[in-house]
Amino acid sequence: xxxxxxxxxxxxxxxxxxxxxxxxxxxxxxxxxxxxxxxxxxxxxxxxxxxxxxxxxxxxxxxxxxxxxxxxxxxxxxxxxxxxxxxxxxxxxxxxxxxx
Amino acid sequence: xxxxxxxxxxxxxxxxxxxxxxxxxxxxxxxxxxxxxxxxxxxxxxxxxxxxxxxxxxxxxxxxxxxxxxxxxxxxxxxxxxxxxxxxxxxxxxxxxxxxxxxxxxxxxxxxxxxxxxxxxxxxxxxxxxxxxxxxxxxxxxxxxxxxxxxxxxxxxxxxxxxxxxxxxxxxxxxxxxxxxxxxxxxxxxxxxxxxxxxxxxxxxxxxxxxxxxxxxxxxxxxxxxxxxxxxxxxxxxxxxxxxxxxxxxxxx
Numbered sequence: 001x002x003x004x005x006x007x008x009x010x011x012x013x014x015x016x017x018x019x020x021x022x023x024x025x026x027x028x029x030x031x032x033x034x035x036x037x038x039x040x041x042x043x044x045x046x047x048x049x050x051x052x053x054x055x056x057x058x059x060x061x062x063x064x065x066x067x068x069x070x071x072x073x074x075x076x077x078x079x080x081x082x083x084x085x086x087x088x089x090x091x092x093x094x095x096x097x098x099x100x
Numbered sequence: 101x102x103x104x105x106x107x108x109x110x111x112x113x114x115x116x117x118x119x120x121x122x123x124x125x126x127x128x129x130x131x132x133x134x135x136x137x138x139x140x141x142x143x144x145x146x147x148x149x150x151x152x153x154x155x156x157x158x159x160x161x162x163x164x165x166x167x168x169x170x171x172x173x174x175x176x177x178x179x180x181x182x183x184x185x186x187x188x189x190x191x192x193x194x195x196x197x198x199x200x201x202x203x204x205x206x207x208x209x210x211x212x213x214x215x216x217x218x219x220x221x222x223x224x225x226x227x228x229x230x231x232x233x234x235x236x237x238x239x240x241x242x243x244x245x246x247x248x249x250x251x252x253x254x255x256x257x258x259x260x261x262x263x264x265x266x267x268x269x270x271x272x273x274x275x276x277x278x279x280x281x282x283x284x285x286x287x288x289x290x291x292x293x294x295x296x297x298x299x300x301x302x303x304x305x306x307x308x309x310x311x312x313x314x315x316x317x318x319x320x321x322x323x324x325x326x327x328x329x330x331x332x333x334x335x336x337x338x339x340x341x342x343x344x345x346x347x348x349x350x351x352x353x
């Protein structure tokens with residue numbers, strides 16, 4: 001059975017991949033999909049830490065992470081629909097009007 | 101995990117970063133074949149580096165590495181695929197692999213909840229929005245990433261910072277027999293089913309957080325409805341009709 005370190009490494013890689021996607025992709029939907037990948041990395045991490053400390057706090061925390069992920073997905077997709085209705089594009093660069 | 105292993109991990113991460121950089125869509129200049137070769141070799145190297153630390157393989161060892169490979173491959177495809185529908189479908193693969201990894205960690209309830217909530221609910225919402233907003237094919241903004249080099253550098257610096265410290269954990273240094281004993285102890289702490297144990301924890305220790313979570317979901321529902329409703333300008337609103345007159349303009353059947 002691989003120990004906690006392997007799970008931490010896996011979770012950190014998932015989190016970093018999500019970060020790369022969120023920063024570099026320009027499609028709003030793919031950006032939010034990348035945040036979901038980051039959530040997966042965090043869930044792997046907290047459950048691994050919960051097993052390390054032999055209690056259920058990690059799993060309870062992951063359960064609340066699921067709630068936050070659902071809230072985030074609902075609001076983000078509502079925003080995406082709103083923005084798409086305004087400019088009929090999903091390009092995040094179309095909203096760069098505040099760039100200096 | 102010794103210092104040598106950490107240094108090897110950093111090296112592997114550098115190769116992985118290069119692979120992701122080549123895989124990211126960069127207009128006409130992307131180089132997917134180089135990226136795929138780099139990425140696959142990175143995966144193999146990562147599995148070897150992580151696998152060297154495991155002395156006595158148990159039946160679940162192979163499962164972990166297979167599932168980790170699937171999760172990482174699918175996550176790379178989510179980030180690098182130029183068509184959003186395929187990104188969403190690869191994300192389902194990430195969710196399924198992560199759920200199976202949770203099963204390996206005795207988190208059965210969470211694994212099932214993850215599949216139901218993510219693959220069943222959130223992904224369907226994403227696919228609906230993709231269908232609504234996307235008129236086939238990949239657009240220019242899907243084929244050109246923004247600052248891929250800087251993004252990869254930031255991501256992989258963060259990853260090295262987290263994963264390099266993973267060796268300092270107590271479980272990382274414990275031998276295999278101690279790990280197995282810890283697993284047995286873990287399941288004996290909660291003799292009932294995992295679902296009952298989680299329910300007891302959430303309903304006693306975290307009951308305030310549970311209530312706040314419910315309120316948060318309600319707020320998000322109201323917010324999503326308010327965001328996506330149709331805006332009617334004030335002047336164009338139809339005049340309210342007098343009660344009792346409604347329907348009188350239509351001739352009776």
